[in-house]
Amino acid sequence: MQDNNNGDIDELLAKEGVKRTKHRKAILEILEQSETALTADEIFLLLKENNTSIWLSTIYRTLEMLTEREIVRKIMIMGEDKARYELRHNEHKHCFVCVTCHKMIPLADCPLEGFEKELHDKMDFDVTGHNLEIYGYCHDCKLRKQ
Amino acid sequence: MQDNNNGDIDELLAKEGVKRTKHRKAILEILEQSETALTADEIFLLLKENNTSIWLSTIYRTLEMLTEREIVRKIMIMGEDKARYELRHNEHKHCFVCVTCHKMIPLADCPLEGFEKELHDKMDFDVTGHNLEIYGYCHDCKLRKQ
DNA sequence: TTAGTTGCAAAAGCTTTGCAGGAGA
DNA sequence: TCTCCTGCAAAGCTTTTGCAACTAA
Numbered sequence: 001m002q003d004n005n006n007g008d009i010d011e012l013l014a015k016e017g018v019k020r021t022k023h024r025k026a027i028l029e030i031l032e033q034s035e036t037a038l039t040a041d042e043i044f045l046l047l048k049e050n051n052t053s054i055w056l057s058t059i060y061r062t063l064e065m066l067t068e069r070e071i072v073r074k075i076m077i078m079g080e081d082k083a084r085y086e087l088r089h090n091e092h093k094h095c096f097v098c099v100t101c102h103k104m105i106p107l108a109d110c111p112l113e114g115f116e117k118e119l120h121d122k123m124d125f126d127v128t129g130h131n132l133e134i135y136g137y138c139h140d141c142k143l144r145k146q
Numbered sequence: 147m148q149d150n151n152n153g154d155i156d157e158l159l160a161k162e163g164v165k166r167t168k169h170r171k172a173i174l175e176i177l178e179q180s181e182t183a184l185t186a187d188e189i190f191l192l193l194k195e196n197n198t199s200i201w202l203s204t205i206y207r208t209l210e211m212l213t214e215r216e217i218v219r220k221i222m223i224m225g226e227d228k229a230r231y232e233l234r235h236n237e238h239k240h241c242f243v244c245v246t247c248h249k250m251i252p253l254a255d256c257p258l259e260g261f262e263k264e265l266h267d268k269m270d271f272d273v274t275g276h277n278l279e280i281y282g283y284c285h286d287c288k289l290r291k292q
Numbered sequence: 293t294t295a296g297t298t299g300c301a302a303a304a305g306c307t308t309t310g311c312a313g314g315a316g317a
Numbered sequence: 318t319c320t321c322c323t324g325c326a327a328a329g330c331t332t333t334t335g336c337a338a339c340t341a342a
Contacts, residue, residue: 019316019321040307058323060307076222078277081332082306096271107265112280115257119280123251125242127282131224134258134265136273165296165341186332204298206332227307228331 016069026052027062028087036095036104037075037084077104078135098138105138162215172198173208174233182241182250183221183230223250224281244284251284 009028013020030046031038038046040059047054063085066072073088077097096105116127155174159166176192177184184192186205193200209231212218219234223243242251262273 021316021322023323053324055324056306057308057325061322064308074224078220096265096269096273099274105269105271109261111261112257112278115255116280119242119253123242124285124288125251125280125282126288127242127280128245129282130278130280132258132276132278134262134271134273134276136271136275139270142270142272167297167341169298199299201299202331203300203333207297210333 012071016071018065023052023054023058024062026050026054027059028066031072031085031087034086035106037073037077037086039082039084041082043085075131075133077133094132094134096138097133097135098141099135100137100141100144103138107134158217162217164211169198169200169204170208172196172200173205174212177218177231177233180232181252183219183223183232185228185230187228189231221277221279223279240278240280242284243279243281244287245281246283246287246290249284253280 009025009032010020012028013024018024026047027043030043040056040063043059043063044054044056047059063072063074067074067085070088072085075084075086077084079099079102092110094107094110096107097103098105110132112130112132116130119125119127155171155178156166158174159170164170172193173189176189186202186209189205189209190200190202193205209218209220213220213231216234218231221230221232223230225245238256240253240256242253243249244251256278258276258278262276265271265273
């Protein structure tokens, strides 16, 4: 854990005008360090590993607050029955989900910028975002399948 | 209801080797007639209006069966806590969802064909599908907002 | 006849809510 | 101090499951 992150997180919470509690910092740190979007339960287990005592309801309330403030993005993955949450970093990302092993692989580009502009011009929609998730067989599962 | 649809639905179920029950036909007809993806509950209410007596569990079981056979697509919409189902017609479609009035507007094109081919070539993924949903303010809500 | 479906009830699992006590500003 | 958060318990909702009765083939 770098002081850097802690500082950023403190600033972020202060800027939002909410209290800087240890739970909120812990949740944001977990999200900061994660490569992929996490479920509330996964965050719960990771915090437990860190010997942080917390309740799921607190995690849900925190994630809801962060989602409303657009600090976190809530997504749903094909075939899963629970929500995942990820930090809305500066960079905009999507992922590939393997239908067999459920691995989530981050993708480099977002192919939608031009398309959104087109929608704005042609349909007069004020686009604020999108959900995109590509699924199929990853390299490994593709080999195993054959 | 055209005989046409009934015939198609009968053929479809026969081809899949499942029993052609009145409930399955009714659910497929509802989906056929719907412009947008429906929740299990919405299907339930529509069937009730048609004086069809059915249980939600039957609807879920039918939708699951149809999803597995790739006749139906299961999607999740931003900010909703339940699944929606739509017929996988010949044409592949996406929709725009208004964050204010929750109207779902079908879009003409899918901007992802080239991107998926690229993923296949560069990352060696065997892409089988994707979820895409664009959200923002629709024309009407955009005016109201200003 | 018999295998596949459905009615019905109950449970499962994720998420939300209420309230009192506790911690940040 | 006072407002905002969290612990804890319980409920809410969608979805799944089990089993007996039923029905299409």
